[in-house]
Amino acid sequence: MKLLRPIIYLSFLGYWVITFLFTMPDNYISLQYYKQNQWFQALLFQRWGFFAPPPNYDERLYYEFRDKQTRQTQTFEVLAPICDMKQQKAPFNWHEDIVDYLLSGSMTGISDDLNEMRQDLQFKHRQQARQAADTTGDHSLREGIQAGVNFRTLQNYAGIVAQKNRIDPARHEVRLILSHLLLSKFADRFSTAPRREEAFFVSDYVTLNR
Template sequence: MYKFATYLVLFVFSIYWSITVVFISPSNYINISLLEYSYIFETFFYQKWAFFSPPPSSNDRLYYVFQNKITKKERVFEVIEPITKLKSIKAPFNTEEDILDYVLSNTVNTIRDEIVSINEVIKYRQTTKKIILTSDEKIKLYNKRLEGGSSLQTLKNYSKLVAQKNNIEIESSTIKILIGSIEIPKFHYRNSDKIKNSGTILYESEKFEL
């Protein structure tokens, strides 16, 4: 019985790490072809490998768009930059801002990783399977992977606090989440007037209500 338990543990351990190695290895035919199934594995065994990661080349931006159901008037709020500035101002007494920045930034990074995976799936289908996806099919693929995930749900829940802070009646509004990035100029260009820090929208959620 002891030997059976030992062999079972070793077997499960081997399978787990074999799958992990496949998903974290550099892009190749095997892991790209299995990207559509990686969501199930990541849901139960999420892990983030970031050894020797290069410095970031852009800053994340998280926008909440509130639209009044009756007047259709929109109000837009970016939430990451104000938290970052407040965290700097209140240091070292910035525990609340530090935790909030950690949660939002890591959630956005997780969604960005998901977007990269989806793009790899699209590229794999187009180059290997010769399946050309329409714009609507691509949107459905993004929504299928992201809309039902816990990361986007976390950001949806946070919209309640954004609405409360900005005196918005959330019951009378539809909400949309936009995830974007703003390029960080290289150090020797930091004071150049020729550098325009333009932003890019990476993902736009479907409208939702709370």
């Protein structure tokens, strides 16, 4: 018991120190240990919405399936239907709530990872006295995201989307499009104009996991 108590205290202390370092503005430690930070966020994902201002956008997640032979595409957005089902089934919406949490959490992780990777790339370019990122920078960002845990979670869900829409996974490949649908300003709350949408990540076409 005497050994257990300090171990528990040290574990909590270590957890909060790591959380503090990785949630601070970009610093030397978070940049040097980017991969470890990515795994920490994936295994111990946290929402800090209580401390943040309200969002100014809705999230949208599109799955674009492309036939390998005909090159024809079919696109499905998945978050809006899940939110509708959560409202319809409340309070017995635990399944939809879990799916929404996994997909939204993965999208938030990808957005955070993109920001950190861009800042890391800019930091390296400044060290090399380069003025701006070249086209290989965008390619490396996309590859880095697609190798991460958050992207693989969304990629795995593509199999469920394909099954629901009777899409043959052997014949199709899929591209993920993550976007923000901007909320209208309060002054424009009665406007009928379509809301502006901005894609913040578009993946390569990847194979469907079966």
